[in-house]
Amino acid sequence: MERDGIPILIKQIAKVKKEIREEYVITTSDWHRAVLFNILKHPDANGVEVSKLVDNKLKEIRKSIPLDVKISKWYDLSDFVKRSLRGVGENILIGIIIISVFIFIFLRSVRASLSVIFIMPFSVILTFTAFKVLNLSLNVMTLGGLVASIGILVDNAIIVVENVVRHRSLGEKGDSSLVYAVTEVIYPMMGATITTVIVFIPFVFLTELSGVFFRPMVMVLASAICISFLLAVFITPSLTSIFISKESNIKKEGFILKKVKTGYSHILSFILNNLWIVFLFIALIVAISLFVYPHLKTGFLPVWDEGSIVLDYRAPPGTSLEETDRLMLQIEDVIKKIPDVRVYSRRTGYGLAHPHPAHEGDFLISLKDNRKKSTFEIITYLEKEVKKIFPEIEIELFQVLPDRLGDLTGKQKPVVVKVFGNDYEALKETAAKIKSEIENIKGLSGIRLGITESEPEFDIIVDRLNATRFGLTPEVISKYSKIIFWGEVSTRIKEGLRLVGVRVRYPVNYRNRINKIEDFLIYSPKAGYIPLKMVAKVEVRRGQSEITHENGSLMVSVLANIEGRALGSVINDLKSALKKINIPAGVSISLAGDYESQMKSFKELLSVTIFAIILIFTVLLFEFKSIKTSISILIGTICSISFIIFGLYLTDTPFDVSSFVGTITVLGILINNGILLIDFTERNRKKGLEIKNAILEAGKT
Missing domain, CATH: 1.20.1640.10 (Multidrug efflux transporter AcrB transmembrane domain)
Structure with missing residues (x-):
């Protein structure tokens, strides 16, 4: 460039410096900056075998990389x-x-x-x-x-x-x-x-x-x-x-078996001579089981100690990537002090709904196999420590597999309260009341509104009349605006075997203030260079929150995780809390998450149980050709459900989908004993024994 024949050097009008491309994502692992990548196996592949092959390939790669570069899973x-x-x-x-x-x-x-x-x-x-x-x-x-x-x-x-x-x-x-x-x-x-x-x-x-x-x-x-x-x-x-x-x-027969048979014979003989005891016993155990059942813990799927933790975090919207990274380094120091942590990774600045939400990210923490504390204890400790340091940061902690199961079923969290209506502001207000009301419920953690708050945004509002006077269109002004904020790669220079882009842009202190942005010069065909404020107005506004519709209605959700308590107990307390809230006209509430999945699964399994009982009864009719015999075997088998309920209650085991499936399975297995007993009883009857003696002999056999 030159002016009046005098060359103008770039250093006279700009600073030239070598920089890396602007970061939108920061990733770390084990307190070092890192590059993270995922390896996905084919659906039909053997996961364990794929892992072995990856390990072997990593061993080969390590031989050809610099000594100060570390590769690990x-x-x-x-x-x-x-x-x-x-x-x-x-x-x-x-x-x-x-x-x-x-x-x-x-x-x-x-x-x-x-x-x-x-x-x-x-x-x-x-x-x-x-x-x-x-x-x-x-x-x-x-x-x-x-x-x-x-x-x-x-x-x-x-x-x-x-x-x-x-x-x-x-x-x-x-x-x-x-x-x-x-x-x-x-x-x-x-x-x-x-x-x-x-x-x-x-x-x-x-x-x-x-x-x-x-x-x-x-x-x-x-x-x-x-x-x-x-x-x-x-x-x-x-x-x-x-x-x-x-x-x-x-x-x-051995001593033990002889004693068992003798005792069994005496008890069975007494019962056969006093049949009213049978009916009393059945009525008693059914009554007790009906009393105990409401006191059982209930859940959706069994909870297991997986040994890995996901920590999702959200800093206040508008927090820069650099500031979010600075805050997360302090959380890394907390993780570093936990002796049971084997390795961790962190991502800051990622997302699908927004190109670069710099205030969001996650940790994935893998624990040692021989850890002294359970995953759940470490989750509780982390949540307490992080909230103590950064109360303004929203965090959620959970294990990896339950989160992936939630992704498969489309469930955002274990506990979801959905608020429906047509007035969005009323929905947000009601959801906020619910969040406040349920915060003291024991077992709920990570309670938040299911509203994705966007980052603050610059709005450049074009004055079409003035723009037309200067020969400009909104499209041209938009192009200049992009150059103002992001710059433009004007050329490329060769550096070794690579071509490196040369980006021309304004300094950062000119890009983060409204008055500076309004003074940016743009070229007008009719008036030469003019400030942006002559054809547009610059405003800062809060980003638009995510709006969700479900079944044709606006919906705002309240999300929460469950920690250290059974799903059923938490839901009962949640229902009681919701009854205390004054719901405005035109607003409705429903429960979703694991509770919804549990109810649907239980309904299906109840149908399976009824169908299974009908099939069992049909087979028994074909086998014994007697309704009375079939009913007696079936009643004895169904009564065993009462003892399953007792067992769950005494062992403090939640009644979940797994327990339900086990109950149905037990029905099919226990009926074998009834079939064998009745079959041998009928054989003894054919030998001329009366019914009581026939049953006694069949029982001893």
């Missing part, structure tokens, strides 16, 4: 999967050991016990084969189904072996006694197996998370039960023949 979902699988495997082993001990105690024969014990690994292996046939992956839910089926896997084998031992103890010899003993129990075992498996049919109709979680589990259970029956019929007799054919002296 800051979160690996496969770690949680591997811990869960390891825990399930240990439970399977413990289950096999316990079952083996009890089998020996009651059979009192090492050889006979081996006939059953050998069946367990065969059953497990064949069940794994069923995984492949049913296209099921090896995960926590399918292995959970396998753990639940460990006892079922040997039920049929125990029945076969025990009946063989019983016949041998009566002096019967040879293969003919073995064949007779097996055929004697095949029919009731088949009926019991069909009845148990048919209970699982209604689970096919479960939807959403309940279906995703528990459908694979019941498929494993059904497969295991069928495999158990087939092995008991075809393999167990052969093993029994091998193991006890040479055992000449089989004890009739």
Whole structure:
């Protein structure tokens, strides 16, 4: 450039300095600036195997990078999967050991016990084969189904072996006694197996998370039960023949079993002679269970200690990226003092709804496996410490997997209060009242309004009449405005093998004050350079809040997490608090979140339970061809639900979707005992025994 023939140097009208491109996102890890990236596996890929391949690739990369550059994983979902699988495997082993001990105690024969014990690994292996046939992956839910089926896997084998031992103890010899003993129990075992498996049919109709979680589990259970029956019929007799054919002296019954049988016979005889006790007992346990049920803790899904924490934060809207980063460095110091933290990462300035919300971000904190405190204790500590330092910053703490499950179901938080109406200001006012009212409810944390406040904005309002006089249009003024704030890459220079852009822009102190912005010069075809204020007005306004519609109505939500308390208890207190609030005309309230999902799942599972009972009754009718017999078996089985309620209450276990599914599963399993008892009773009746003696003999058998 030159003026009147005199060259004008750039340094005379501007400062030239080398800078990195303006940051809109800051990422850190372990108290250092970092570059973070996510690796997503293919839906059909093995997550654990993908993790191993990533580890191997990282080892190769580390060999070719500078020594002062560190590469590490800051979160690996496969770690949680591997811990869960390891825990399930240990439970399977413990289950096999316990079952083996009890089998020996009651059979009192090492050889006979081996006939059953050998069946367990065969059953497990064949069940794994069923995984492949049913296209099921090896995960926590399918292995959970396998753990639940460990006892079922040997039920049929125990029945076969025990009946063989019983016949041998009566002096019967040879293969003919073995064949007779097996055929004697095949029919009731088949009926019991069909009845148990048919209970699982209604689970096919479960939807959403309940279906995703528990459908694979019941498929494993059904497969295991069928495999158990087939092995008991075809393999167990052969093993029994091998193991006890040479055992000449089989004890009739051990001391423990003898005492159990004697006590059982006395109790059963007393009950049969006083049938009114049965009806009184049924009425009593039903009454007690109805009293206890309302006092049960309730929830949606089980809560587990995952070992990872997400900390979402929101500084006041308008906080710069640099200031937000400065505040977050102080939170990092809090995290650094927690000895159970293994690694963490932080993102500041990210978002989908807004290009660069500099005041938002999140931490992802991974804890050590051998930590001294639980994840929940660390969450409580972090929340208390951060609020103590920065009360003006909104934070939410939760584990990773529950948050992802919420994303899958579209639920923002475990507790959501939705406020509907057509007057947006009235909705915001009502939501604020609700937030204030529920803040003292024990178990609620991270309470906030579900309104996304935008950052303050500059509005450049064009005076169209004046702009036209100067030969300008709103589009041209908009282009100059962008140059004012963001500058423009006017050229590029070569630096090594790269082309580096040269951006021309105003200094920052000219871009953050209204009076300076209004004095910016823009070129007019009719008047040359004129200040921006001659054709436009600059104003600062609060950014527009996010507006949500649902089912054609405006909606504002109040969101909260649950901490250290069951969902049902929190919801009961929440409902009581909402009753105290004066709701304006035209405004309505509804509860959503985990409570809504729980109610929907419970409704589905109740339908499944009713359908399962109808199917059981139908099978019993076909098997026994007697309505009275079928009803008696069904009543005895349904009464067991009362004891499930007692168990949940005594162990302080929440009644959630998992417990509900377990209850339905137990119905199918417990009915086996009733089928076997009635079948042997009917056989004794055919031998000429009267009903009471027939029942007593069947019970002892």
